[in-house]
Amino acid sequence: MSVSTGELHSNGQLRADKRKKIYAKLWRDRYLYLLILPGVLFFLVYRYIPMLGIVIAFQNFSPFLGFRGSEWVGLQHFRTIFADPEVVRVIWNTLYLSFLQIVFAFPAPIILALLLNELRSELYKRLIQTIVYMPHFLSWVIVVGIFVIFLRGDGLVNNFLQTVLGMEQSVGFLTNPDYFRPLIVLQVIWKEVGWGTIIFLAALAGVNPELYEAATVDGANRWRKMWHITLPAIRTVIVILFILRLGSVLDSGFEQIFLMLNSFNREIGEVLDTYVYYKGIQQTDYSFATAVGLFKSIVGLVLIVGANYLAKRFGQEGVY
Known part of the structure; x- marks a missing residue:
């Protein structure tokens, strides 16, 4: 033509x-x-x-x-990741700690946002928001330092246990491996729960007040309103943040873990981030450290794509 x-x-x-x-x-x-x-x-x-x-x-x-x-x-370094028992142990520590943070730390901002949304006094609500936001602006060095001061052998907590409750010996919160993971999760919640509520409160601000008025006319109590109106209003935000959280499932926070590690809890506390630091920086094994970092990125990408696909299959909005 x-x-x-x-x-x-x-x-x-x-x-x-x-x-x-x-x-x-x-x-x-x-x-x-x-x-x-x-x-x-x-x-x-x-x-x-x-x-x-x-x-x-x-x-x-x-x-x-x-x-x-x-x-x-x-692919020699990638084979080492799965062949070395030490690396397998570190991966398990990382996954287990991430699982605990998803189960306990991820819902914490949602629960706090729902509670703040139910407060009637705006002045009291803003005061609580300001207080819970403040720990986010503290560095992990300060946060861990505060916990160490309170939980060490002669700290405030052990003094209370011995003086008030009559315990004869101090509790080794910082040296007993059983307390390591709960302390890590507790620190994350205390530091980030307030900051995480910002997104959810912004989503709740867009809920039509007429929906609550109609529910009141129908005789719904506050729990029914929360379950049938408030939670569905932030469901999309929850799904998107959960998908993004899965992308960092192998990132447990280097600075926090590094500061909390000691010779007593290293067996269960060492994660991929700290292991890469010891191998790559201290032992100058740059290639292996890079292989681990690339492995983490690929796993994160696969989890994000998979979670996004499942979210769309179930009728929810994804990140793309």
Whole structure:
């Protein structure tokens, strides 16, 4: 089929006009693009460009030989992840701790948001919000330091147990491995529960008050309103945050775990983040540490995609 010269000229003119509109729109919103430029540069420099270093996961990398001179070993480091009993133990510790955080720490902001939403006094509600937000702005060094001061052998908690309850010996909260995981979960809840309620309270603010009024006319009590109106209103937000949480199931928080580890609880407390630090930094096994990091990223990606697919199959909104 032949195309006339007039049609070619018309198509070319349309493309030119379209480009002019795009350029005009970019120039009109140039200040908005300048605002997002620092964020784009941050992710480009600190997230995407370093991904080129993934290649050392397939090498016996030596800083003296560089990327080109280091020996290629293929999937050897990935086989070590599943063949080494120590690595398997560390993966189990990570998964178990993440499971506890999902079961106990993830619902905590939801429960707190529901409770705050039921408060009638706005002044009291804002006061409680301010108090529970504050721990989020403390670093993990300060948070762990507070817990250590309270829970050490001569700390406030043990003094109370001995003085008031008459216990003869102090409780080794920081040295007994049985207390390690509960303390980690408790610290996460105390530090982040207030900050996590922001998203859920914002979602609750968009609920139509007429729904509650209609439920009151129908004779529904506060529990019925919460179950049939409030929870469905934030269900989409809960699903999206849960999907994102699954993506970091192998990230247990390096700084917190590193500060809480000691020779008594290392057997059950060491996770992938701290193990990578010891192998990659202290023992200079850069290739193995990179392989573990890549393994974590792949697992997180698979979990996010899988959870997003299941959410859409059940009629919920996903992250994409």
